[in-house]
Amino acid sequence: MASIASQLVLHPVTSQSLRVLNTSAGRDKLYRGLQYLARFLAWLLLSRGYKIQAARWDALKSHLALGRKLLRLGKFMESAQAVLRAIAAPGETGERVTLIGRQVGYFAYLLLDNVAWANNIKFYNLQPSTAQKLNKRVMQFWFTGIVFSIANGLLKAGRLANEVKKLQGQTWNEKSAEAERDLKLHNLQLTRESVRYQFVIDILDVWIPATAIGLVNLNDGVLGVFGIITSVMALRQQWFAAAGKK
Template identity: 45%
Template sequence: MATIASQVILHPTVSQSLKFSSTTLGRDKVLEVLQGEKEAAVRWNALKTHLATARKLLRLGKPLEHLQAALKASLASGPVGEQITAIARQISYFGYLSFDALVWINTVKFYSFSSETSTKVAKFAYRFWLAGITLSIINGTLKSVRLAKEERKLKHSKSWGGETDAGREAEQETRLSAILASRDNTRHQLVIDLLDIWIPATALGISNMNDGALGIFGLISSLMAGQKHWQSVNGKK
């Protein structure tokens, strides 16, 4: 019996799950998936609200992470368009999560805003969120175009390069693998952004997507993001 218990407790999947849930992003994505699955059922509205509140609590430290990411992006080298949109995206997410934290403070009654103020705060949060996703889409598009050009150029040089030494060929293969991996990650994030953008757009009245469709989009994007994070924390590509 003890052997069976140890096999279950020490199973690699359990270890990976604990590692995944130990990160803020991992816990956030689990709650987001649970929240999305319940949005279509009216009887789960209270649970949905509490899950949303819990997610906001877990993200209280996230604004500083995005400021750090913005600083790192400003120090990194690369195409100007990609660098500018990367910096602006991180600053937008900083704004979104900062105002979202104020929404949480008002929701849990730690500090109560007037109805008018709370509405304005929520709108600012959605505007920054929409800006961040839009900039992420632009950044992803620019990066995808660049990577596609680099991929074609590298493959062309390989096909017309004639005889090359083993070291040169290995270097080209490594470079091509890096380009393809970066391309796949960029496309993955683009899909997530194209699903997520409808949430703030609808909240701001720019689109009129119904709650059912928003719930499905949110669930899919959460599963995709969660899967990618699972792979990253467990050392998988």
């Protein structure tokens, strides 16, 4: 029995899980997945008339959301740095503009989210009407950031596709040059996969703030499923990052 327990505790998957959860991003993605699972279950139970059970999951959802705000304290500075780097970096104009728009949107979203957290824990008290406007503004900036991210992904995907076609259409006489081309193609394909992966996350996530600000009217069941899917996808990225993989 002790041997089985030892194998479980020291198993590589356990060690890898601990490496992921040792990072703020890893914990945030796990909590996010649980938050949207709770959101979905609360909706499902309430739609079937189980009000007491639904209230339990709704409370878990709210507390996880509040806890995740704590993990994001000061994170707006990462977006501020990303804005400055994007302004200074060379590249396609459309991609740079959409990247800057994305990071500005996330900067405002995360900054105001910190203010909302301070109000939620009663560290700084806002009038209910002001708090409501603040929460809506948070969602508006989140929505803006995701929309710019989607536009950036489309532009980048188009450019990468053209680069792949250009390389595939070239012929090489020397094996060394051909090997170099194959390496470039491989790297381009990896980048394209990464862009597509993020695009799927964005195209699902965008409905969450869009519903919050009233642009669409999806129920908590649908939004919960979307949130679960994108959380698992993001957690997968953290898993490979912790393993040293791209």
